Amino acid sequence: MTEGEVAGWVEGELAAGRGGHIVTPNVDICRAVAGDAALxxxxxxxxxxxxxxxxxxxxxxxxxxxxxxxVTGADLIWSLSDRAARCGWPVYLLGGPPGVAAAAAAELASRHPGLRVCGVDAPPYGFDATARGRRRARRKVVEARPSLVFVGLGFPRQDLLIGELRRELPGAWFVGCGAAIGFAAGTVSRAPGWMRGAGLEWLFRLACEPGRLARRYLVDGVPFALRLLLSSAVTRLRLSGAAGRRSAL
Structure with a gap:
């Protein structure tokens, strides 16, 4: 689906009383799930x-x-918030350093008049390592009764927590959005549009945070992406060759 179609799909599902979970895999997430059946x-x-x-x-x-x-989580936080403002869905933001979720909520509300943010939370790092920490975070979300929840804790932490929350809020939609809350707040810089379109956003982020992201991108991400592209091309050639042989028969 396109970004606009995702927003339309969520609107239709919420209108029908059905909740859901949106995952936005990037190269790093694909690399993780390639080697882990549970993920x-x-x-x-x-x-x-x-x-x-x-x-x-x-x-x-x-x-x-x-x-x-x-379709990125950093874009969906804007388009889905726009749809939420028009449809009256209460929105909840979970994740980021202290104060970032509140700043993102203020920015989203200023851009989308009528948006109702029913709660924000910035739990301390590692909160989800204990059952007590997860319960506290879940309780705050459940008490706010949102229709749409953006969870920016990074994969797979955000999506594991979403799995727990869905049992308590089956009619809500959850978006695992990574750094999108920081982008919306303006505390994390996003690459210019031309770099995003050219597939170079990773390079911009690497320049901004080399210490944290060098291994992720240079050691793990780039080689995996190259293998992914090569294997995709080889698979296409094999399928085309097999189809050609069947046609000849």
Missing amino acids: RELVNGAEVVVADGMPLVWASRLLGTPVPER
């Missing part, structure tokens, strides 16, 4: 999975099964 099941169990990463878009084209566009 693969976590992603496959989501109602909506969209490609947050140009290498994934390129790989889909090489395979001959192209997705229409890149």
Whole structure:
């Protein structure tokens, strides 16, 4: 789906009383799930999975099964908040350092008049390592009764917590949005549009946070992306060759 189609899908599902989970895999998430069956099941169990990463878009084209566009959590936080303001859905923001979720809520509300943010929370790092910490965070969300929840804790922490929350709020929609709350607040800089379109957003983020992201991108991400593109091209050639042989018969 396109970004606009995702927003329309969520609107239709909420109107029908059905909740759901949106996962936005990028290269890093794909690398993680490739080697972990439990994480693969976590992603496959989501109602909506969209490609947050140009290498994934390129790989889909090489395979001959192209997705229409890149859809990121950083974009969905804006488009879904716009839809929430128009439809009257209460929104909740969970994640980020202290004060960031509140700043993001203020920015979203200023851009989308009528948006109702029913709660924000910035739990301390590592809160989800204990049952008590997870219960506290879940209780705050459940008491706020949101229709739409943005959870920015990074994969897979955000999506594991979403799995628990869905049992308590089955009619709500949850978006695992990574750094999107920081982007919305303006505390984390986002790459210019031309870099995002060219698949170079990772390079911009690497320049901003080299110490934290060097291994993720240079050691793990780039080699995995290259293998993904190569394997997609080889798979397409094999399928085309097999189809050609069947036609000849």
